[in-house]
Amino acid sequence: MICPMCGLVVGDRVIDVGSEWRTFSNEKSTKDNSRVGGPENSLFDGSDMSTMIATGPGSDGLRDQFGKPMYRNRRTMNSSDRALHVAVREIRQMADRLNVPKMLVDRANNLFKQVHEGKSLKGRSSDAIVSACMYLACRQEQVPRTFKEICAVSKTSKKEIGRVFKLILKNLETNVDIIKTGDYMSRFCTLLGLSNLLQKAATHIAKKAQDMDLVPGKSPVSVAAAAIYMASQASDDKKTPKEVSDVTGVAEVTIRLSYKAIIPKAVELFPKDFKFSTPIECLPLN
Template structure:
């Protein structure tokens, strides 16, 4: 028996003009010779869109029937069939009952996942997070949901904690208060879920440093680059090299460094302005700043152009 690999595949072409280009008539499903017009193939399957999509027309309904993208995180992979409302006399029995009914509804597990994924996407959109973080958050939530490790915790709290973890793992950390601002959950509850998820999934996140927030905070405050560089230098010297702010969070140290650098420049910012952007209280900035002020001469970069001398910086 000859192997199937040895068979030659028959090529469609015009007998009289084998080298001629074939034209495909998608409406009739024919292949036509471009030289003599001979129909050399019929019943060609059109793999294109069934209808033209008018995506720019908001008033017209899109007749595309391809549906949404497949989500492999769901048990049904989004392939469950949902029958719409019955219309016309042929859709009803003599008793008035609908002939076609949904035999398969979305499972409660898929419904919970779908709601959580929607909540994660909404939160990420509010703080302009990329799609990679949304996908990582969805995967984290799926692992927690399948493992049933956080029973009794609300799905919204778990979703918020997954988004916080994903931000840190992707190298673009957000503060708890930033996540709280776009979520319905308290900072305390998100923190609890954060610790439980790390323990349940046996995963880790990198330690937060002052540099993770400095560029974003300074950009939101509209500070020039030289002030941002000085604040980054001050925070690194105070937290790592000189260790004069022990026990202080990186966010409060970053906020205090921005305050010190801005007060020494001509673009001065108040504690309240910085606190609103960084999400820390004025008293927190003040406490870190008081620890740094006595050694301010050692904290500024050598090439910093002082608009206000160090001895004239506010003592609070």
């Protein structure tokens, strides 16, 4: 390895750490150029590999051209491991669509394995269990996603995911922190392209609205959406209810109703150092 600028020899013995694409199979028709199988997965026991040797005469494909028995590696997987493999693949696909880190995927995999081995949810849809495990993993890793977001990348309904989620909490005897508006605020504001000052103001508005009990019965996501809408309307970077709805997943009607409930107390909700582009008295009433 030589520097192209000055000719300095950086290294004279470089080891290629890439894959060795030679095949050691004695099957002529094979196109598999890998020496080994896939990487070991800690979720499985590692007992899904076996070797089969042809012994009976006339076993086409299991003997070579000289009539000698051939060794063939094959995967023999029971139904339990097969279900785990399918779940792992689905969790990975959901994680790619949700754009979440790998550590969250590992947690969701472990949650599914615990539920699967416990057989406490036998008879429930595998898709619902996978979706509920992904939702629970997001909550436990402090990067929560809404039920609607999970439902959008799942094959099951929001109602079923919520039902299975509660069953998993009960059977695994675990709990999660209560969701707050601040848990979603950073991601929602980033997706809307709002500044840090607007995010800070929206977070303050949502927290004060909940402390003052202005929106009883409303979910934290709905309150966060209304707070973002209010903060944006008071700034130069105004967002419509539809834009906020597209990002948060909250219906426009719900955003307007929540906003209508908190606008009378707008003077008390905004931070004292907030710089208004639109005065409070000029803010829309719905």
